[in-house]
Amino acid sequence: MYIVRRLAQxxxxxxxxxxxxxxLLRLIPGDPAMTLLGNRGTxxxxxxxxxxxxxxxxxxxxFWLFLKQLAxxxxxxxxxxxxxxxxxxxxxxxxxxSLVAFATIFSVLISVPLATIAAIRKDRxxxxxxxxxxxxxxxxxxxxxxxxxxxxxxxxxxxxxxGGWGDTIPEHIYALxxxxxxxxxxIVPLLVRSLRVGMLEVLQADYIATVRxxxxxxxxxxxxxxxxxxxxxxxxxLGINIAFLIGATVVVERVFQLNGLGTLMLTSISNRxxxxxxxxxxxLALSVVVINLATDLTAARLDPRIRLS
Amino acid sequence: MxxxxxxxxxxxxxxxxxxxGLVVRSHPLLRKAAHNRSLIAGASILGVMILLAVLAxxxxxxxxxxxxxxxxxxxxxxxxWLGTDQLGRDVWSRLLWAGRFDLATxxxxxxxxxxxxxxxxxxxxxxxxxxxxxxxxxxDVVMAFPYYVLIITLVFVVGKGIRGIxxxxxxxxxxxxxxxxxxxxxxxxxxxxSSAAKGGGxxxxxxxxxxxxxxxxxxxxxxxxxxxxxxILAVVTLGYLGLGIQAPAPDWGSMIFDGQxxxxxxxxxxxxxxLCVVITGIGLSLxxxxxxxxxxxx
Amino acid sequence: xxxxxxxxxxxxxxxxxxxxxxxxxxGVSLAVERGRSIGLVxxxxxxxxxTLRAIMGLLPDRAAAVEGRVxxxxxELPLAGKGVAAARRGRLGMIFQDPGTGLDPVMTCGxxxxxxxxxxxxxxxxxxxxxxxxxxxxxGIPDVERRMRSYPYELSGGTRQRVMIAIALSSEPxxxxxxxxxxxxxxxxxxxxxxxxxxxxxxxxxxIVFVTHELALVGELCEDVCVMxxxxxxxxxxxxxxxxxxxxxxxxxxxxxxVDLDAEVTAPVPIPGSLPDxxxxxxxxxxxxxxxxxxxxxxxxxxxxxxAGPGRASACLYVEELMTRGLGxxxx
Numbered sequence: 001m002y003i004v005r006r007l008a009q010x011x012x013x014x015x016x017x018x019x020x021x022x023x024l025l026r027l028i029p030g031d032p033a034m035t036l037l038g039n040r041g042t043x044x045x046x047x048x049x050x051x052x053x054x055x056x057x058x059x060x061x062x063f064w065l066f067l068k069q070l071a072x073x074x075x076x077x078x079x080x081x082x083x084x085x086x087x088x089x090x091x092x093x094x095x096x097x098s099l100v101a102f103a104t105i106f107s108v109l110i111s112v113p114l115a116t117i118a119a120i121r122k123d124r125x126x127x128x129x130x131x132x133x134x135x136x137x138x139x140x141x142x143x144x145x146x147x148x149x150x151x152x153x154x155x156x157x158x159x160x161x162x163g164g165w166g167d168t169i170p171e172h173i174y175a176l177x178x179x180x181x182x183x184x185x186x187i188v189p190l191l192v193r194s195l196r197v198g199m200l201e202v203l204q205a206d207y208i209a210t211v212r213x214x215x216x217x218x219x220x221x222x223x224x225x226x227x228x229x230x231x232x233x234x235x236x237x238l239g240i241n242i243a244f245l246i247g248a249t250v251v252v253e254r255v256f257q258l259n260g261l262g263t264l265m266l267t268s269i270s271n272r273x274x275x276x277x278x279x280x281x282x283x284l285a286l287s288v289v290v291i292n293l294a295t296d297l298t299a300a301r302l303d304p305r306i307r308l309s
Numbered sequence: 310m311x312x313x314x315x316x317x318x319x320x321x322x323x324x325x326x327x328x329x330g331l332v333v334r335s336h337p338l339l340r341k342a343a344h345n346r347s348l349i350a351g352a353s354i355l356g357v358m359i360l361l362a363v364l365a366x367x368x369x370x371x372x373x374x375x376x377x378x379x380x381x382x383x384x385x386x387x388x389x390w391l392g393t394d395q396l397g398r399d400v401w402s403r404l405l406w407a408g409r410f411d412l413a414t415x416x417x418x419x420x421x422x423x424x425x426x427x428x429x430x431x432x433x434x435x436x437x438x439x440x441x442x443x444x445x446x447x448x449d450v451v452m453a454f455p456y457y458v459l460i461i462t463l464v465f466v467v468g469k470g471i472r473g474i475x476x477x478x479x480x481x482x483x484x485x486x487x488x489x490x491x492x493x494x495x496x497x498x499x500x501x502x503s504s505a506a507k508g509g510g511x512x513x514x515x516x517x518x519x520x521x522x523x524x525x526x527x528x529x530x531x532x533x534x535x536x537x538x539x540x541i542l543a544v545v546t547l548g549y550l551g552l553g554i555q556a557p558a559p560d561w562g563s564m565i566f567d568g569q570x571x572x573x574x575x576x577x578x579x580x581x582x583x584l585c586v587v588i589t590g591i592g593l594s595l596x597x598x599x600x601x602x603x604x605x606x607x
Numbered sequence: 608x609x610x611x612x613x614x615x616x617x618x619x620x621x622x623x624x625x626x627x628x629x630x631x632x633x634g635v636s637l638a639v640e641r642g643r644s645i646g647l648v649x650x651x652x653x654x655x656x657x658t659l660r661a662i663m664g665l666l667p668d669r670a671a672a673v674e675g676r677v678x679x680x681x682x683e684l685p686l687a688g689k690g691v692a693a694a695r696r697g698r699l700g701m702i703f704q705d706p707g708t709g710l711d712p713v714m715t716c717g718x719x720x721x722x723x724x725x726x727x728x729x730x731x732x733x734x735x736x737x738x739x740x741x742x743x744x745x746x747g748i749p750d751v752e753r754r755m756r757s758y759p760y761e762l763s764g765g766t767r768q769r770v771m772i773a774i775a776l777s778s779e780p781x782x783x784x785x786x787x788x789x790x791x792x793x794x795x796x797x798x799x800x801x802x803x804x805x806x807x808x809x810x811x812x813x814x815i816v817f818v819t820h821e822l823a824l825v826g827e828l829c830e831d832v833c834v835m836x837x838x839x840x841x842x843x844x845x846x847x848x849x850x851x852x853x854x855x856x857x858x859x860x861x862x863x864x865x866v867d868l869d870a871e872v873t874a875p876v877p878i879p880g881s882l883p884d885x886x887x888x889x890x891x892x893x894x895x896x897x898x899x900x901x902x903x904x905x906x907x908x909x910x911x912x913x914x915a916g917p918g919r920a921s922a923c924l925y926v927e928e929l930m931t932r933g934l935g936x937x938x939x
Contacts (some may be wrong), residue, residue: 004677012446012449013446013449013450013453014452016446016449016450016453016456017450017453019450020450020451021936023851024463024466027463027466028466028467029468047444053579079377080638098601114395122668123668134596135591135594136590136591136593137588138538138543138590139538139541139586139588139589139590139593139594140583140587141542141545141549141562141565141586142546142588143546143549143565144565144579144582144583144586146579147319147569147580148580148583149564151572151573151576151580155572155573168798187781188393204362204667204668205708206704207699207708207709207710207711208704208708209584209703210701210709210711210771210775211663211722212665212692213529213663213665213695213698213700213724213775214703214727214774214777214778215692215693215695215696215723215727215778216692216722216723216727217692218692222724226710227713228711228714229712229713232713242373243452243453243454243455243456244456245455246458247455247456247457247458248457249547250455250457250458251457251549251550254550254630265458266461266550269465270551274466277462277465278457280460281454281458281459284454284455285454285458286491287453287456288453301712303712304710304713304758304760304843
């Protein structure tokens with residue numbers, strides 16, 4: 001069955017992620033333990049760290065050690081906070097995933113109508129205006145967009161908080177709107193460009209002509225047949241771009257002072273806290289694989305042809 | 310080509326005719342390029358940005374690193390066209406030099422991934438078999454890492470600054486080129502004439518160089534125009550995060566960061582560098598669209 | 608004489624390409640009686656598909672019907688604008704060339720066939736499904752229960768085309784427009800589909816407009832035929848008569864270039880040259896650069912369909928000559 005095949009495909013990727021994450025440590029120039037601990041480290045601490053990471057062992061022993069730890073959900077202990085990294089990650093992951101969810105919803109809410117309008121009104125003014133969106137939007141740095149939005153909506157208009165997470169759930173939701181919008185705008189240009197092409201392909205397809213020839217009313221043609229067919233490439237596209245989206249949220253969190261995995265990662269970089277950086281990188285990559293798997297399986301559910309190939 | 314036709318693909322009259330005069334008449338690609346509005350617009354915008362960056366040493370008004378603590382956060386004036394930043398440095402000059410660094414880095418950094426990616430992709434698409442499968446898995450793995458996350462981590466690990474940027478991109482950015490070139494090569498390889506060439510006894514490097522590469526590399530070039538935008542975005546983001554070129558050297562990203570505390574009073578300090586990135590992005594995108602049209606096989 | 612089921616007068620379709628407009632269909636008129644079929648024959652690119660699409664109101668973005676009248680089953684049909692689809696409901700139906708792309712890939716056949724009865728004819732779900740089963744049987748598909756739940760990709764080309772016909776019939780049209788429905792199919796399947804269309808015409812009194820580039824196919828199904836070249840009709844008449852006694856050099860060329868398995872051992876002779884670029888239409892008679900009968904007058908005269916005997920019309924200036932010389936004489 002397709003599900004099995006798709007899962008089987010994901011496994012080497014997950015393995016690959018672990019390998020890459022494993023090797024990141026070994027790319028640090030010089031002695032990783034010393035580089036990271038720097039002046040703070042006493043010789044005993046450095047030796048202890050080297051032992052923990054097995055840096056003196058042969059490489060496959062090191063990898064095996066790494067995998068064992070990972071299997072137990074142990075992604076190391078923070079050098080800075082001296083708690084297991086997974087505690088830190090667990091406390092932050094909710095914020096990041098909520099942000100990603102908001103961003104995904106916003107990006108779909110913005111891109112799909114725009115792409116549809118552009119496709120239906122092809123070559124007319126609306127189409128040209130919408131086609132300018134990818135053009136202009138592609139080069140917009142996410143953090144800059146965030147700052148501009150803060151300037152306009154938070155500072156000048158006062159509609160939204162300048163940053164922070166809030167204390168209650170309604171406050172959380174409220175606080176996620178601007179950052180969610182900012183992250184969404186990171187992939188909206190890509191989505192609009194590709195969706196528009198996909199929409200056009202569907203609209204000009206022979207089977208839509210067949211449906212129209214039956215005498216069906218246009219709204220039904222659009223809503224049932226066009227939408228149903230266009231949703232599949234949309235999902236696939238979303239899956240492809242989710243990696244980019246998650247990457248953007250990392251920076252956006254910093255701009256809006258949200259306490260998520262992104263800020264954790266960036267703070268840990270300033271603290272030279274490698275295990276945390278490693279842990280966060282791994283978790284984020286894993287979530288990309290998981291989300292991709294979810295979108296692919298959903299697309300297969302909707303499109304019988306995928307199950308065949 | 311004396312009179313300019315009113316309708317038809319050569320409409321646009323004198324402008325097109327004049328350009329034709331400047332351009333080699335006999336080369337069909339260049340002629341097609343001269344008529345493509347997207348290409349011309351993009352190239353012009355980009356050209357202006359590059360020109361400003363190149364001329365930075367001559368058109369800046371103050372040394373970009375020179376501080377003047379008696380005149381911090383000045384408003385725009387004849388003296389300082391865009392005012393001064395929090396250390397009294399002339400914003401216009403810093404903007405120019407930042408552009409110089411960001412644009413140059415963007416264009417140079419992208420060369421390594423293009424080369425690596427094209428070579429690997431061509432070999433994978435041509436020889437197929439298990440190296441191809443392995444490569445596809447590797448590409449999947451690299452693409453599983455969120456773009457900025459991997460770059461930030463690599464820069465952190467390898468070291469900040471220019472060296473870190475080059476290495477980080479060399480390790481991550483080649484994948485899309487490899488993927489694009491690989492599928493192009495697969496398609497081209499299936500066409501009859503390349504099998505015929507092989508059957509005719511041509512050696513592999515010759516086939517690759519003469520027959521396959523010219524067809525696949527155009528795809529890579531078109532993608533490169535978007536990729537340069539991404540690279541510049543990443544360089545600027547690294548600058549914003551303090552992981553790029555180190556202070557006090559100017560970079561659009563770090564300028565945005567410097568200006569952030571003063572958003573309410575001196576909003577242009579953060580806004581204008583961002584606009585520069587956006588404009589560059591527009592130029593590159595238009596150029597890419599135009600190139601795609603021109604290079605598309607009829 | 609009762610009203611024709613479908614009547615087209617002076618249809619002109621303009622197409623925009625590379626910022627230039629040209630007439631892809633230039634003044635085509637035809638009429639189909641109730642229960643009869645007409646064939647529309649021509650090489651690829653002569654405008655016959657666009658003619659059908661213009662009649663159906665399904666022109667692609669770059670084309671527009673700028674002149675002409677279409678009347679079907681007693682009503683004049685608008686060529687563009689809001690009422691286009693509504694006017695054709697229950698009157699016209701259309702089937703397309705490639706059943707592979709003509710069926711919605713994400714929905715079952717049953718759903719697609721039952722959709723029009725439910726949404727257009729207002730039947731209930733159960734009634735519509737019943738109707739779908741009937742239609743599947745009508746088009747000769749075995750094992751209808753299972754086919755209802757099949758997806759298009761599961762079916763063979765011939766079966767898909769039958770499903771397309773069922774879908775077209777589901778809105779109960781009086782006229783069926785067929786845009787090269789057999790071109791994408793195997794020769795043996797072709798014959799089956801043609802047979803099906805003939806049967807449907809007899810059983811349901813359907814009128815059919817059959818577009819194809821193969822003159823031979825028309826002989827099976829259509830009582831009348833029109834030959835089209837570069838956007839204009841060059842010859843019309845009863846099929847049997849036209850095939851036996853063609854009155855236009857282009858028709859003669861088509862007949863000679865066709866592979867006829869029943870004929871004597873004569874190798875097919877293709878017509879020299881190719882269709883003119885619509886942006887660079889030859890002056891006078893558009894066919895003259897490729898015509899074996901071309902005379903100086905052909906380059907300048909304004910040619911049009913003119914009566915050439917009972918039930919016949921031809922646009923050739925030298926039709927009398929063709930009438931006397933017959934098929935074989937004087938052809939290089």
